[in-house]
Amino acid sequence: MADKDALLPAFGDYQNEIYTRGMVHGILPPLTTDPNKLRLQAKKVMREEAYNYIAGGAGEGATMDANRLAFRQWKIVPRMMRPNAPRDLKVTLFGEQYDSPVLMAPVGGQEVYHKEKDIGTAAACAELNVPFIMSTLATSSIPEIAAATGAHPRWFQLYWPGDDEITASILQTVKAAGFAVLVVTVDTARMAWRPADLDTAFVPFVTGLGNGVGFDDPVFRRKFAARSDGATPEDAPVQAAGYWLAEAFTGDSYPWERLEVIKRHWDGPIVLKGIQHPDDAVLAVRHGVSGIVVSNHGGRQVDGAVGSLDMLPEIVEAVGDKTTVLFDSGIRTGADIFKALALGAKGVLVGRPVMYGLGIAGKAGAKHVLASLLADLDGTMGLAGVKSVADLSQASLRRVSYGGDVKSSL
Ligand SMILES: Cc1cc2nc3c(=O)[nH]c(=O)nc-3n(C[C@H](O)[C@H](O)[C@H](O)COP(=O)(O)O)c2cc1C
Numbered sequence: 001m002a003d004k005d006a007l008l009p010a011f012g013d014y015q016n017e018i019y020t021r022g023m024v025h026g027i028l029p030p031l032t033t034d035p036n037k038l039r040l041q042a043k044k045v046m047r048e049e050a051y052n053y054i055a056g057g058a059g060e061g062a063t064m065d066a067n068r069l070a071f072r073q074w075k076i077v078p079r080m081m082r083p084n085a086p087r088d089l090k091v092t093l094f095g096e097q098y099d100s101p102v103l104m105a106p107v108g109g110q111e112v113y114h115k116e117k118d119i120g121t122a123a124a125c126a127e128l129n130v131p132f133i134m135s136t137l138a139t140s141s142i143p144e145i146a147a148a149t150g151a152h153p154r155w156f157q158l159y160w161p162g163d164d165e166i167t168a169s170i171l172q173t174v175k176a177a178g179f180a181v182l183v184v185t186v187d188t189a190r191m192a193w194r195p196a197d198l199d200t201a202f203v204p205f206v207t208g209l210g211n212g213v214g215f216d217d218p219v220f221r222r223k224f225a226a227r228s229d230g231a232t233p234e235d236a237p238v239q240a241a242g243y244w245l246a247e248a249f250t251g252d253s254y255p256w257e258r259l260e261v262i263k264r265h266w267d268g269p270i271v272l273k274g275i276q277h278p279d280d281a282v283l284a285v286r287h288g289v290s291g292i293v294v295s296n297h298g299g300r301q302v303d304g305a306v307g308s309l310d311m312l313p314e315i316v317e318a319v320g321d322k323t324t325v326l327f328d329s330g331i332r333t334g335a336d337i338f339k340a341l342a343l344g345a346k347g348v349l350v351g352r353p354v355m356y357g358l359g360i361a362g363k364a365g366a367k368h369v370l371a372s373l374l375a376d377l378d379g380t381m382g383l384a385g386v387k388s389v390a391d392l393s394q395a396s397l398r399r400v401s402y403g404g405d406v407k408s409s410l
């Protein structure tokens, strides 16, 4: 007979916990467990501009739709009567072992969504041992995020400044604060045309919010003072934001050779986030990065683009044996994670759902969303006859198209 741990794998425990708390103690979960209801719950309680900023995408939202439709084209084919417990969700990424294949996507501006902001999300991640990827546009400082994650894993996402001295200085701070992996986002040389934000003329960063990584940096401060009569960013936040955002979003794509600048100042793993074309994946490998995130930024950059999952198999085919392929854009359920891993991703990043959780109930909400996803993944694997992440492969999937449509309701 299996021991207790085998009957109740750690991540699966959350399901039991919800039933027990509710039925024995009359306490319901802090928010819905239904991914279709989550966004609507957030819409009800969040400030309109904040909700719009999270939920919105580029243009008419066609890429967001494609991201969801892409998942619908793959179906899980469950196997029966195979050893399926205890589940092993562990993965090894860049030489480190992690408890699960789920990572928190970098998300800027979190103070706008809830007062517990990135600190709340980072603490929720730490409690679940989910790596927290701090955004360059975080609303908490590098040391604050380091403190909130403690001994738990933290990665850093870079919006890459045009000024190499500022880049070098930020990377030095990030390294000193114990961030394990550098994620360089390459799909956001500038912000896309985003009607929901344009219609309310809202973006968190223009007035200084979310610019702390720049504003705190000693080299940025020196250079800002030199061009503004000795002013500090705190004296002139709008002016400083203009300077900082023009650095972080130069509007230009950098040539591949410029990765040398990052490599010179970061000796740990470098992951390029925002790859969609297999040829770019090949170039990434050729230029010596440790990994890529197959991502279309959650449909927030190029409208009318291919669903991110649609490109995953080709990319894995092209470079899967040469680099670590991670995935994001459109992950909403355990089944989605199952599919992305079965198609060759080694881990997945989740963005909006956790931000809806944060917006509804702060840290507790973010934790609930992540714990739900992990429990759902654990259960899906078990019911599909898959015992460990390592056993996931395309053998568990079939590509089936039923036609029809889903709205970008998630
Ligand atoms: C509100 C919001 C802010 C974001 N900010 C960043 C960011 O600062 N840096 C970055 O690389 N990606 C950012 N992203 C993109 C996410 O990291 C991720 O690629 C995307 O959300 C994944 O898609 P999903 O929301 O469908 O899970 C942001 C996404 C959202 C929704």
Ligand SMILES: O=C(O)C(=O)c1ccccc1
Binding pocket: 108, 137, 188, 190, 191, 192, 205, 249, 297, 300
């Ligand atoms: O909102 C985003 O998706 C994001 O990452 C961003 C933030 C500022 C400028 C451009 C993109």
